[in-house]
Amino acid sequence: MTASAILSKTYKGKWALVTGASAGIGVALAEDLAAAGANLVLTARRVDRLEALAQRLQEQHGIQTRVIPADLADPAAPQQLYEATEGQGLEIDLLINNAGFGYLGEFLRSDLAFQRTMVDVNCAAVVDLTHRYLPGMVKRRRGDILILASTAAYQPVAYMATYAATKVFDRYFAEALAEEVGRYGVRVSALCPGPTESEFGQVAGSRKEEKRKYQPAAEVARLGLEGLVQGKTWVIPYSGGRIQVFAQRFVPRRIITKAAEKMFRPDTVK
Numbered sequence: 043m044t045a046s047a048i049l050s051k052t053y054k055g056k057w058a059l060v061t062g063a064s065a066g067i068g069v070a071l072a073e074d075l076a077a078a079g080a081n082l083v084l085t086a087r088r089v090d091r092l093e094a095l096a097q098r099l100q101e102q103h104g105i106q107t108r109v110i111p112a113d114l115a116d117p118a119a120p121q122q123l124y125e126a127t128e129g130q131g132l133e134i135d136l137l138i139n140n141a142g143f144g145y146l147g148e149f150l151r152s153d154l155a156f157q158r159t160m161v162d163v164n165c166a167a168v169v170d171l172t173h174r175y176l177p178g179m180v181k182r183r184r185g186d187i188l189i190l191a192s193t194a195a196y197q198p199v200a201y202m203a204t205y206a207a208t209k210v211f212d213r214y215f216a217e218a219l220a221e222e223v224g225r226y227g228v229r230v231s232a233l234c235p236g237p238t239e240s241e242f243g244q245v246a247g248s249r250k251e252e253k254r255k256y257q258p259a260a261e262v263a264r265l266g267l268e269g270l271v272q273g274k275t276w277v278i279p280y281s282g283g284r285i286q287v288f289a290q291r292f293v294p295r296r297i298i299t300k301a302a303e304k305m306f307r308p309d310t311v312k
């Protein structure tokens with residue numbers, strides 16, 4: 043992948059922290075930032091993957107990296123991440139709240155702990171990390187925060203009920219914060235991908251036979267990062283998603299919700 047000029051200009055020599063950097067969109071974000079010359083703090087639970095990625099990106103792009111394993115379902119993890127970075131004098135100019143997962147299937151038959159942890163990782167950890175890193179950015183009058191939402195954040199989604207709700211939380215949180223902190227030189231953006239090539243489906247449970255085309259994670263990462271730098275408070279990188287979100291404005295939500303129920307209904311539900 044060739045480096046994006048706007049990303050190199052913005053992030054060369056700066057430090058970015060990427061959560062969920064062991065797979066999918068997180069890896070793509072790390073790759074794009076490394077190509078732009080950014081130094082990286084990589085975090086997730088699977089440390090072997092993080093270390094392999096860090097080594098590869100150091101060799102390919104001559105950047106600096108730090109690997110910090112963390113389970114963001116643990117309420118102590120955000121503080122530990124903060125202490126291991128800004129607490130040690132390492133200024134984070136770009137925080138990417140990417141870690142997250144979903145569940146596909148009936149809420150009724152799902153595991154409660156899995157649902158609870160989804161809220162903890164997708165929402166609570168995002169608020170916690172953002173609250174910790176924001177003051178430093180404001181003090182420096184410089185900083186960017188990217189939060190992974192989803193096209194699932196634009197309507198209720200049956201059989202992904204909790205997941206879609208966590209993503210509307212992420213989207214509204216990012217868009218509201220962008221308005222609050224823009225005056226301090228901090229940009230915030232919600233990246234709202236549609237179906238994207240990653241390990242999401244392996245964790246969430248397989249989807250029904252789908253006609254939708256999956257977008258490469260590298261494309262999603264590039265569009266999200268460039269949108270953030272351009273001051274966009276939200277980015278939908280998937281063209282089908284942009285059309286869908288626009289068209290939905292003219293249709294009552296209960297009709298949209300019913301259509302989504304049909305689309306995602308598992309074969310086991312009659």
Ligand SMILES: NC(=O)C1=CN([C@@H]2O[C@H](COP(=O)(O)OP(=O)(O)OC[C@H]3O[C@@H](n4cnc5c(N)ncnc54)[C@H](OP(=O)(O)O)[C@@H]3O)[C@@H](O)[C@H]2O)C=CC1
Binds near residue numbers: 088
């Ligand atoms: N793929 C898609 O179609 C879409 C994805 N998204 C969003 O993009 C983001 C990335 O997902 P995607 O790349 O697709 O999925 P992947 O499953 O490929 O990657 C998820 C990442 O999140 C990390 N993660 C999950 N749970 C935890 C945890 N408890 N603590 C720390 N890290 C955790 C995983 O690391 P590890 O397991 O090593 O801890 C992994 O690095 C998510 O927020 C997702 O909601 C949004 C729209 C569409």
Ligand SMILES: CC(=O)[C@H](N)C(=O)O
Binds near residue numbers: 144192235236237
């Ligand atoms: C899983 C997602 O968040 C995605 N937007 C999708 O439509 O599948």
